[in-house]
Amino acid sequence: MNTTTRLKLSAMMFLEFFIWGAWFVTLGTYLFSNLKTSATQVGVAFLTQSIGAIVAPFFIGLIADKFFPAQRILGILHLLGAALLWLASEVRDFDTFYPYILVYMILYMPTLALVNSISFRQMKNPSTEFPKIRVLGTLGWVVAGLTIGWLNWEQTGQLGLTFKMAAVASAMLGLFSFALPSTPPVKRGEKTSVRDLLGLDAIGILKNKSYLLFFLSSVAICVPLAFYYGFTNPFLNSVGMESAAGKQSLGQISELLFMLLMPMFFMRLGVKKMLAIGMLAWVVRYVFFAFSDADANYWMLIGGIVLHGICYDFFFVTGQIYTDNLAGEKFKSSAQGMITLATYGVGMLIGSLLSGVVVDKYQTGPETHDWQTIWLIPAAIAAAVLLLFLLLFKDRNTQQPATAAFAPETDKAPAVTSLP
Structure with missing residues (x-):
């Protein structure tokens, strides 16, 4: 180029x-x-x-x-x-x-x-x-x-x-x-079905019980994610953080740094532990927010923001690689489309509606809220998802070929060249 x-x-x-x-x-x-x-x-x-x-x-x-x-x-x-x-x-x-x-x-x-x-x-x-x-x-x-x-x-x-x-x-x-x-169109004249558009050709991958658990966990973890997107900035401003939007950019900087470190973590941890650490980071983040303030516990506010790198990279990026590994060459694109639709479509939609109702329920005044209780709710949701994942996800020590469509359950990471 x-x-x-x-x-x-x-x-x-x-x-x-x-x-x-x-x-x-x-x-x-x-x-x-x-x-x-x-x-x-x-x-x-x-x-x-x-x-x-x-x-x-x-x-x-x-x-x-x-x-x-x-x-x-x-x-x-x-x-x-x-x-x-x-x-x-x-x-x-x-x-x-x-x-x-x-x-x-x-x-x-x-x-x-x-x-x-x-x-x-x-x-x-x-x-x-x-x-x-x-x-x-x-x-x-x-x-x-x-x-x-x-x-x-x-x-x-x-x-x-x-x-x-x-x-x-x-x-x-x-x-x-x-x-x-x-960049001219690549499918001019081809017929496209609704099944193709929604990635449903890859639905067979859900026959893998561990992948099905990951899939459902991905949808569920987007509920606490919606709390973060919708209400972190109002929360930070309400507790008195100056330049809250600027401080929140530390989350994206963290995301970049952990992205660079992911190949090293993959080699040492494998997919199951990566996903579990990502979900644990969600729990810790919201507990930090629940017990933080702009004085002695200011570090918790910053810590909750910086944890974004682990929350996003360890769960969502790892999940994309796990999906790519199991789907096989024929269904790679369809599988990614399916997981994206499930998370940012269905999961975030549920989370956006639920988070708004919860924050309204714990409004204590015209412009004040019981933020501690509000943040402990997504923390509890993330903790429940993590517990079910740890109990039910099968940890295999042998990696199946990435090209085998709907391969048996595996938690080993694919080659780091799959990262992009």
Whole structure:
């Protein structure tokens, strides 16, 4: 890949995640403070991500893969998204705000697959080239959080500007997309079934009892994950953390560092222990939040944020590799689509609804909540999932070939080249 292409793809990935991080992290605080919503409404706003994740496979499979070059669709979606984000920043009530953000997420979530597709199509060796491009996305998310913290928008009640900042970045990426390398449709003229789009061709992998347990655990662990996404920023601001959005970017920095260390952990631990450590990190994170404050126990707030790297990498990334290992060559893509739909679609949808109801239940005043009880609930859910996983997941000491579709149960990691 030549230098010009690499720079274009890097800029694309940076802007893609800068846009998301610019408004998504502080959405809960904005809704509470600016639109005076209930926590249930906050949860409903965050479940737009799940709706977008469910719609995305249909969009990509029925339109992007068949009719138009990916870079042009990316450009159009981001230009439309820029308008929606700007309009959302101007409204002053939730009922008007929600349709804008719902349509926006339905348009945005397919772009996550599009930027990956555009990148992979330009690469001769994705296993070594893609991580160097994808890391710019995490950097974009971090820069967005640091910018919000530096400008002090949370403390000054100006979080509406986050949507305008994201809108400007979205317009930039929309226009820039038309200068990206050409990525024509790959399935023009082919028939695509609903089964293909949802990854159901890989459903046979669930006959593996240990994988079925992992699959159900993945859905269940997304319930406490929704608590983190929806209510961490309002919580941090309520306990008095300054520049909370900027501090939350430590989670993404942690994610990067643990991603680099994962090959070493794989060799020493194997899949079962990796998954278990990831789930244990969820429990510890929420216990930290429950007993933290902005004074003597401030370290717990920072610790809970930094644990994001272990929570995400050890469970979700390990799970993607475990899925890839068991699915076999024929069903790799379908299996990844199925697990993504189950987690970010079904799991996060349930979690977004439940988290909002829980936070409303433990509201103690006009702008105060019993955060200790609130955080102990996702901690208990994560602990229950971890316990069932440890008791029922079968630990095998021999690794089956990764190319054997629906292989017998195994907890050994595949080669680290599978990481990307």
